[in-house]
Amino acid sequence: MDTNKLTALGAIRLFEGLPAPQLNSLAEIAQLRGCKAGETLFESGQPGTHFFAVVTGKVRVFRASLSGKEQILSVFTAGESFAEVPVFEGKTYPASAQALEDSQLLTIPRRGFVELLRREPELALGVMALLSSRLRLFVGQIAQLSLKEVPERLAGYLLLLRAAQGRDELTLDLPKGQIASYLGTIPETLSRAIKKLTDQGLIEVAGSRVRVLDAEGLAALAEADR
Amino acid sequence: MDTNKLTALGAIRLFEGLPAPQLNSLAEIAQLRGCKAGETLFESGQPGTHFFAVVTGKVRVFRASLSGKEQILSVFTAGESFAEVPVFEGKTYPASAQALEDSQLLTIPRRGFVELLRREPELALGVMALLSSRLRLFVGQIAQLSLKEVPERLAGYLLLLRAAQGRDELTLDLPKGQIASYLGTIPETLSRAIKKLTDQGLIEVAGSRVRVLDAEGLAALAEADR
DNA sequence: GCCGGTCCTTGACTTTAGTCATGGAACGCC
DNA sequence: GGCGTTCCATGACTAAAGTCAAGGACCGGC
Numbered sequence: 001m002d003t004n005k006l007t008a009l010g011a012i013r014l015f016e017g018l019p020a021p022q023l024n025s026l027a028e029i030a031q032l033r034g035c036k037a038g039e040t041l042f043e044s045g046q047p048g049t050h051f052f053a054v055v056t057g058k059v060r061v062f063r064a065s066l067s068g069k070e071q072i073l074s075v076f077t078a079g080e081s082f083a084e085v086p087v088f089e090g091k092t093y094p095a096s097a098q099a100l101e102d103s104q105l106l107t108i109p110r111r112g113f114v115e116l117l118r119r120e121p122e123l124a125l126g127v128m129a130l131l132s133s134r135l136r137l138f139v140g141q142i143a144q145l146s147l148k149e150v151p152e153r154l155a156g157y158l159l160l161l162r163a164a165q166g167r168d169e170l171t172l173d174l175p176k177g178q179i180a181s182y183l184g185t186i187p188e189t190l191s192r193a194i195k196k197l198t199d200q201g202l203i204e205v206a207g208s209r210v211r212v213l214d215a216e217g218l219a220a221l222a223e224a225d226r
Numbered sequence: 227m228d229t230n231k232l233t234a235l236g237a238i239r240l241f242e243g244l245p246a247p248q249l250n251s252l253a254e255i256a257q258l259r260g261c262k263a264g265e266t267l268f269e270s271g272q273p274g275t276h277f278f279a280v281v282t283g284k285v286r287v288f289r290a291s292l293s294g295k296e297q298i299l300s301v302f303t304a305g306e307s308f309a310e311v312p313v314f315e316g317k318t319y320p321a322s323a324q325a326l327e328d329s330q331l332l333t334i335p336r337r338g339f340v341e342l343l344r345r346e347p348e349l350a351l352g353v354m355a356l357l358s359s360r361l362r363l364f365v366g367q368i369a370q371l372s373l374k375e376v377p378e379r380l381a382g383y384l385l386l387l388r389a390a391q392g393r394d395e396l397t398l399d400l401p402k403g404q405i406a407s408y409l410g411t412i413p414e415t416l417s418r419a420i421k422k423l424t425d426q427g428l429i430e431v432a433g434s435r436v437r438v439l440d441a442e443g444l445a446a447l448a449e450a451d452r
Numbered sequence: 453g454c455c456g457g458t459c460c461t462t463g464a465c466t467t468t469a470g471t472c473a474t475g476g477a478a479c480g481c482c
Numbered sequence: 483g484g485c486g487t488t489c490c491a492t493g494a495c496t497a498a499a500g501t502c503a504a505g506g507a508c509c510g511g512c
Contacts, residue, residue, distance in 0.1 A: 063369040066449065071372040073365060085365075088351065088358040094365040117351065124350040125314065125343065131357040132314040138364040139299060139311075139320040143289040145371040146297040146410040149498070176460065184372040189499055191461050207508085223292065375468070402490065415469055417491055433478085 005032050008106055012053045014081045014126055022120055029112035034104050041097040041105070048086025048093045050107040054078050057103020062181065063095050072182040074137070075100070075174065084131065087113060100178070145184045148222075151193040153183045155222040158203065162212055172208040197221075231258050234332055238279045240307045240352055248346055255338035260330050267323040267331070274312025274319045276333040280304055283329020288407065289321050298408040300363070301326070301400065310357065313339060326404070371410045374448075377419040379409045381448040384429065388438055398434040423447075 005027045009015055015023065032055070035041065041052065044063055052059070054076050061082055062072045073095055076082045086093055087110045117124045144153050157179070161170050172179065180190040197203045202218050204211040212218065231253045235241055241249065258281070261267065267278065270289055278285070280302050287308055288298045299321055302308045312319055313336045343350045370379050383405070387396050398405065406416040423429045428444050430437040438444065 063365065063373065065369075065373040069373055071369055073368060085358040085361050088354040089362070091362075094362045095369075114351070117354075118347040121344040121347060121350065124347065124354070125340070127354055128314040128343075128350070128357065131354060131361060132311045135311050135357060135361060135364065136315070136317075136320045138361065138368060139289065142299060142364060142367055142371065143291075143297055143321075145368065147289065147291040147295055175458095177458095186500065187460065188462085188501085192499090195461090401488095403488095412470065413490070414471085414492085418469090421491085 002027065002032075005030060005106075008032055008055045008104070009053075011055065011079055012081055012106065013079045014053070014130055015123075018120070018123060022116060022123070025112075025116060026108070029109055031107045032104065033107060034102070035099045037099055037101050037103075039099045041099065042083070042093050043096045044094060045092050048083065048091065048110070050109050051081060051083045051087050051113070052097070053081040053106040053108070055104040055106060057105075058100040059097055059103060059105070060100050060178065061095050061097045069186075070181050071184055072178065073141075074134075075178075075182070081130070084127065086110070100174075150183060150185050150189050151196050152222055153185075154190065154193045154197065155202070155218045157183060158197075158210065158212065159215070159218055159222060161210075162215065168212040168215070170210040170212065172210060175208075228253065228258070231256060231332075234258055234281045234330070235279075237281065237305055238307055238332065239305045240279070240356055241349075244346070244349060248342060248349070251338075251342060252334070255335055257333045258330065259333060260328070261325045263325055263327050263329075265325045267325065268309070268319050269322045270320060271318050274309065274317065274336070276335050277307060277309045277313050277339070278323070279307040279332040279334070281330040281332060283331070284326040285323055285329060285331070286326050286404065287321050287323045295412075296407050297410055298404065299367075300360075301404075301408070307356070310353065312336070326400075376409060376411050376415055377422050378448055379411075380416065380419045380423065381428070381444045383409060384436065384438065385441070385444055385448060387436075388441065394438040394441070396436040396438065398436060401434075 006023060009023055009026055009030060015026065018026070035057075041059065042048070056078055059076045059082065060072050061074045061076070062070045064070045074082065083093060083097060090110070117127065144156060148156075158170065161173070162168065165171070174182070176190055176194075177187045180187045183190065185193075194203075194205055197218075198205060200217070202212075202214045202221070204213060232249060235249055235252055235256060241252065244252070261283075267285065268274070282304055285302045285308065286298050287300050287302070288296045290296045300308065309319060309323060316336070343353065370382060374382070384396065387399070388394065391397070400408070402416055402420075403413045406413045409416065411419075420429075420431055423444075424431060426443070428438075428440045428447070430439060
């Protein structure tokens with residue numbers, strides 16, 4: 001039995017609390033693999049035979065248009081799993097995935113996992129909770145794209161980061177171009193939005209470090225309409 | 227035992243194939259209720275204690291901004307269930323819901339349903355498939371909003387309708403203002419987009435009836451970038 | 453410490469879509 | 483059958499964000 005694989009599996013949040021025998025049977029079907037920054041894991045429209053979990057590194061999931069514009073849907077880091085959708089539908093991946101850094105990944109095949117779910121209701125409930133939380137995020141993303149302008153979306157993003165990092169000195173977790181793609185815009189427009197927030201005295205920016213000067217003001221802006 | 231309730235439950239796709247005893251225990255916890263067109267079922271942010279299924283009628287799920295602009299996320303009709311997200315997260319509804327017509331609804335409380343899921347792995351798999359298909363739809367919606375312009379989104383919507391209705395003579399299932407809200411725009415802009423497709427000879431429109439003249443052309447547009 | 457690359461910013465311009473205002477068509481109601 | 487209401491279409495205008503082009507900052511490799 002591969003203890004590397006077992007410890008990797010144990011560090012995935014979705015598998016937390018899974019009893020040892022089930023973790024072992026997961027280890028029998030899961031594969032551990034490395035991949036390099038920039039490597040494509042799968043593309044939108046390909047048949048989805050496996051889902052993934054990040055052991056180390058960072059992966060982005062996105063949709064691209066023919067002209068090369070891209071919309072990032074999520075970015076996943078250590079402990080998170082992704083691409084579960086085709087597991088339960090038996091169809092294609094709805095989006096593409098690419099490693100942003102050199103990463104270690106677990107790949108888990110559809111078939112065996114569904115079998116395990118049949119026997120493990122608590123794991124199944126965990127999966128439902130995970131899918132639900134992702135739906136909640138997407139609902140928010142749709143609302144932001146349709147209802148808010150770029151500076152407001154940026155304000156919301158910074159507030160989320162602040163909540164995650166627990167202080168006013170933020171370190172951007174992605175290059176700005178990728179943040180633009182996540183916010184549904186392009187680097188030029190993001191630059192101008194950053195400038196706008198800076199001019200309003202809400203933030204200070206130096207490279208990938210951001211200081212939140214006025215969290216209240218950011219929140220007001222993020223909620224604002226017009 | 228209320229046979230109305232039982233037949234209503236049996237007509238919900240999520241509960242198809244559920245053995246009689248489980249259907250009965252669902253009937254014990256589910257409530258059947260009517261509601262009038264325009265009635266609000268719940269609002270974004272309220273604690274989510276129940277989920278819903280449509281027996282007859284039509285319900286829209288949407289997010290509103292403070293200024294009154296609205297983005298429709300989905301419209302549900304007979305046989306469909308919605309608002310499952312808080313069931314598995316135990317938190318708030320991520321969006322609001324309102325009846326578009328006089329409707330009959332089933333409401334199913336969180337607690338009992340989770341218990342049932344623990345005992346019924348096949349139902350649990352059905353729930354996961356449902357959540358997954360919804361994630362797939364949302365991924366598509368995010369990509370459309372961010373990557374495509376209004377006429378292209380409209381073309382995609384019409385093609386979906388055509389696939390659903392199985393012919394080139396379409397009947398719009400929603401008033402145009404609601405379609406605008408679903409496409410992430412406003413009625414004026416939708417009007418102009420319709421005119422554009424008409425001028426290009428792709429469709430003919432008379433009130434809520436649309437004839438697709440050039441499905442290929444629509445598809446090319448829907449895929450297009452620029 | 454210089455070179456080459458990537459990433460980011462800025463400016464001028466164009467395009468898209470939203471805003472405001474108006475008028476017309478369809479529908480239900482007395 | 484008029485009357486009001488709601489919904490839809492159109493025009494003129496404004497605002498937001500994308501495009502194109504250029505240049506600067508930063509980083510890693512040698």
